[in-house]
Amino acid sequence: DSGVTQTPKHLITATGQxxxxxxxxxxxxxxxxxxxxSLDQGLQFLIQYYNGEERxxxxxxxxxxxxxxxxxxxxxxxxxxxxxxxxxxxxxxxDPSGTYNxxxxxxxxxxxxx
Amino acid sequence: GDSVTQMEGPVTLSEEAFLTINCxxxxxxxxxxxxxVQYPGEGLQLLLKATKADDKGSNKGFEATxxxxxxxxxxxxxxxxxSDSAVYFCALRNGNDxxxxxxxxxxxxxx
Numbered sequence: 001d002s003g004v005t006q007t008p009k010h011l012i013t014a015t016g017q018x019x020x021x022x023x024x025x026x027x028x029x030x031x032x033x034x035x036x037x038s039l040d041q042g043l044q045f046l047i048q049y050y051n052g053e054e055r056x057x058x059x060x061x062x063x064x065x066x067x068x069x070x071x072x073x074x075x076x077x078x079x080x081x082x083x084x085x086x087x088x089x090x091x092x093x094x095d096p097s098g099t100y101n102x103x104x105x106x107x108x109x110x111x112x113x114x
Numbered sequence: 115g116d117s118v119t120q121m122e123g124p125v126t127l128s129e130e131a132f133l134t135i136n137c138x139x140x141x142x143x144x145x146x147x148x149x150x151v152q153y154p155g156e157g158l159q160l161l162l163k164a165t166k167a168d169d170k171g172s173n174k175g176f177e178a179t180x181x182x183x184x185x186x187x188x189x190x191x192x193x194x195x196x197s198d199s200a201v202y203f204c205a206l207r208n209g210n211d212x213x214x215x216x217x218x219x220x221x222x223x224x225x
Contacts, residue, residue: 002157033212043158043203043215056212090157092213101146101207105157 003027004106006091012112018079021109025072025093031055032074033103034066037088049074081113116141120204120216127194127223135189135219137178137204145206147171147180147187152201152218161189161202194223 003026013019025032034046036059045058049068060066063081068074078085088110092103121136139145146165150158162171167182176191187204204216 002159004157042217045212045215048212058212092158101209101213102148102160102163103207103213105150105159107157 002104002106004091004093004104006089006106006109008109009107010110010112012114013081014114015081015083017081017113018077019081019111021076021078021089021091021111023074023076023091023093023106025074025091026095026104029093029095029104030072031094032068032072033092033094034060034074034076035090035092037090037108039087043090046076078111083113086111086113116145116206116208116211116214118204118206118214118216120202121219122217123201123219123221125219125221127221129196129223129225130193131223133189133191133194133198133221135202135204135221137187137189137216139185139187139204139206141185141206141208143208144182145208147178148205148207148213149176149178149187149189150203150205150215152203154200158203194221196223196225199223 005024030051033048036044046060048056066076088108090108091106094103148163149161151161162173164171164180169180201218207213
């Protein structure tokens, strides 16, 4: 158990809809990262937040947005969903003061868009 | 920018065979290097790590050595088990930059 929690575990929705994925980082970690893993297994970095502020942006679509709240949990909002958005969405957290800067991953949310 | 290239899979081995999954990187400075493992239906777990040249990371019988001269961090295990079947990701992180992952290598170990 990495200490990172994600809800829901599974989400099935229709095209055009909007969903919110939630992530709680490990206790004490200030950074949260979001990744998308497509069926061909590639991991795409979407966005990073550090202590409530956006720190880095990757291949995140304009239809997607995220935020990190004062209690450090984070939400990833996906809107105008398309079939191609079906994927596993992972959240990870890290402690920037950690020696090795490794990231700890949650179990993921599997999104299916029908 | 920084990047990681790892051996394409899938890799299929018999139990007790020797495993090597190649990983090379491109980065400025001295990144930290990682191997993550993803078992079926689960998230990524850190397998091992190394932070400087010639460091050897090891865990669960897996090893990888940080080779700056060849910019490599190959994953090895002397005798794989069926339970090692998973997808393996090589990754690097340079300072506080975001982590860069390789494409992943799927390993299947047959009894």
